[in-house]
Amino acid sequence: MVAHAYTVAFEGIRARPVEVQCALTPGLPGFSIVGLPDKAVSEAKERVRAALAALSIALPAQKVTINLSPADLPKVGSHFDLPIALALLAAIDILPKDEVAGAISLGELSLDGTLLPVIGALPAAIAAADDDRALICPRACGPEAAWVEAARVLAPATLSAVIQHFTGQSPLPPADPGTINAPGFAKDLRDVRGQARAKRALEIAAAGRHHMLMIGSPGSGKSMLAARLPSILPPLSPTEALETSMVQSLAGVLQEGGISRTRPFREPHHTASMAAIVGGGRNARPGEVSLAHNGVLFMDELPEFNRQTLETLRQPIETGEVMVARANAHVSYPCKFLLIAAANPCKCGHLGDANLACPRAPGCGDSYLGRLSGPLLDRFDLRVDVPRVEMRDLDLPPDSEGSAEVAARVAQARTRQTERYQDIENVRVNADIEGDLLTEVATPDDQGRALLVKAADQFGLSARGYHRILRVARTIADLEGAENVARHHVAEAASYRLSIGSTN
Numbered sequence: 001m002v003a004h005a006y007t008v009a010f011e012g013i014r015a016r017p018v019e020v021q022c023a024l025t026p027g028l029p030g031f032s033i034v035g036l037p038d039k040a041v042s043e044a045k046e047r048v049r050a051a052l053a054a055l056s057i058a059l060p061a062q063k064v065t066i067n068l069s070p071a072d073l074p075k076v077g078s079h080f081d082l083p084i085a086l087a088l089l090a091a092i093d094i095l096p097k098d099e100v101a102g103a104i105s106l107g108e109l110s111l112d113g114t115l116l117p118v119i120g121a122l123p124a125a126i127a128a129a130d131d132d133r134a135l136i137c138p139r140a141c142g143p144e145a146a147w148v149e150a151a152r153v154l155a156p157a158t159l160s161a162v163i164q165h166f167t168g169q170s171p172l173p174p175a176d177p178g179t180i181n182a183p184g185f186a187k188d189l190r191d192v193r194g195q196a197r198a199k200r201a202l203e204i205a206a207a208g209r210h211h212m213l214m215i216g217s218p219g220s221g222k223s224m225l226a227a228r229l230p231s232i233l234p235p236l237s238p239t240e241a242l243e244t245s246m247v248q249s250l251a252g253v254l255q256e257g258g259i260s261r262t263r264p265f266r267e268p269h270h271t272a273s274m275a276a277i278v279g280g281g282r283n284a285r286p287g288e289v290s291l292a293h294n295g296v297l298f299m300d301e302l303p304e305f306n307r308q309t310l311e312t313l314r315q316p317i318e319t320g321e322v323m324v325a326r327a328n329a330h331v332s333y334p335c336k337f338l339l340i341a342a343a344n345p346c347k348c349g350h351l352g353d354a355n356l357a358c359p360r361a362p363g364c365g366d367s368y369l370g371r372l373s374g375p376l377l378d379r380f381d382l383r384v385d386v387p388r389v390e391m392r393d394l395d396l397p398p399d400s401e402g403s404a405e406v407a408a409r410v411a412q413a414r415t416r417q418t419e420r421y422q423d424i425e426n427v428r429v430n431a432d433i434e435g436d437l438l439t440e441v442a443t444p445d446d447q448g449r450a451l452l453v454k455a456a457d458q459f460g461l462s463a464r465g466y467h468r469i470l471r472v473a474r475t476i477a478d479l480e481g482a483e484n485v486a487r488h489h490v491a492e493a494a495s496y497r498l499s500i501g502s503t504n
Contacts, residue, residue: 018083024064029059029060032065052089064088083106119251191398202228208429247333268288296338299341444486449490451487455494472493
């Protein structure tokens with residue numbers, strides 16, 4: 001007799017159903033797990049054996065074989081403990097087979113039978129809802145999984161509680177979803193003195209999700225500006241919050257099952273490895289670009305990052321998806337992020353100051369920024385010089401306009417884009433538009449078009465640069481509430497594209 005339980009294996013943010021088959025056959029007593037398990041899954045037999053012994057349940061004097069089907073799908077992680085235990089308990093007639101087969105389960109077992117939290121409860125709940133099954137997960141994962149309203153989520157604390165539920169002794173109540181974490185922005189744009197042009201570029205970047213590069217001397221306020229970007233971004237929509245939380249669930253960074261409507265803000269250090277930035281490692285886990293999905297990826301000291309890592313970003317920036325290929329895994333993660341980068345003009349950072357610049361100026365500037373390839377620079381829609389703030393400017397009173405006022409304009413511009421693209425798949429903001437849609441919504445008037453053609457001829461704009469100026473001009477028009485793109489929208493967009501002497 002073979003008993004069946006069900007769980008999932010993760011391929012990116014997708015949870016694939018896995019059937020856990022348990023067979024008891026005559027022969028020497030033993031416990032084996034087959035079906036391409038990794039080390040953590042293979043060790044599950046010892047945890048299951050100890051947990052059952054803690055409940056005074058002895059294994060039968062037969063050969064126990066656990067098959068994880070489909071057998072050619074890699075099984076990774078400790079969350080297979082619970083479904084293996086349930087399939088075994090059903091096989092020895094302690095639990096009803098039909099009840100066990102009617103649920104998807106996941107959870108790690110401690111040696112005393114306590115269920116420990118695991119990653120991926122949210123994608124597993126979506127898979128359970130699609131398969132019309134209940135989900136059984138550790139208590140700590142319940143608030144996270146319960147956000148999927150279509151799934152019936154049960155969150156026991158111990159294996160004993162699961163047994164009592166299936167035998168009808170003490171049915172488990174459905175888990176309640178976690179709280180919605182309220183955003184708290186202590187950093188306000190009003191704190192930044194001067195830098196009006198950089199603030200304006202930051203507003204445009206937030207409104208249309210346009211990538212932005214700031215170049216300026218140390219202490220000019222680049223990091224300070226970037227840190228205040230979340231305060232002007234609109235909250236995540238319900239769909240975006242679910243997408244973002246699924247990635248965070250697989251990375252194990254969701255705290256206490258709470259879903260946040262605040263957009264992620266990730267700032268990896270320039271010493272981070274390629275696997276940390278784009279994803280990878282032994283289990284092909286999501287990297288910083290995916291953890292920044294629907295949010296902001298801030299890369300300070302951009303030329304200091306590994307050149308190969310920076311070049312790897314080019315495709316994800318364009319496609320909004322990163323493919324992580326390993327010998328035993330080939331998975332993709334979403335990564336539609338807003339890239340904000342900052343760099344000094346040279347190694348010492350004082351290229352424009354004759355009193356502080358090093359003896360190698362100005363050649364050191366070309367050498368330093370030359371670490372950034374032309375194709376990578378071509379992906380930045382907005383390029384802004386951030387000059388040093390004079391000491392006398394620091395004593396000026398704060399600007400009358402802070403994050404709240406800018407955020408209101410950004411929210412209105414995003415609303416216009418949402419309404420414009422509501423029936424178009426994979427397009428949410430102006431940064432996503434291309435092809436015929438770009439021509440339809442962003443073609444400027446005759447004067448604007450003439451200006452753009454002149455700029456393209458004079459500065460040798462690439463086709464990508466030409467189209468990116470159109471997208472930025474469309475966003476500037478949205479911030480203004482204009483229906484059509486005019487000449488002054490194109491002029492401002494082009495000024496950001498051509499403001500720093502680099503590849504166009």
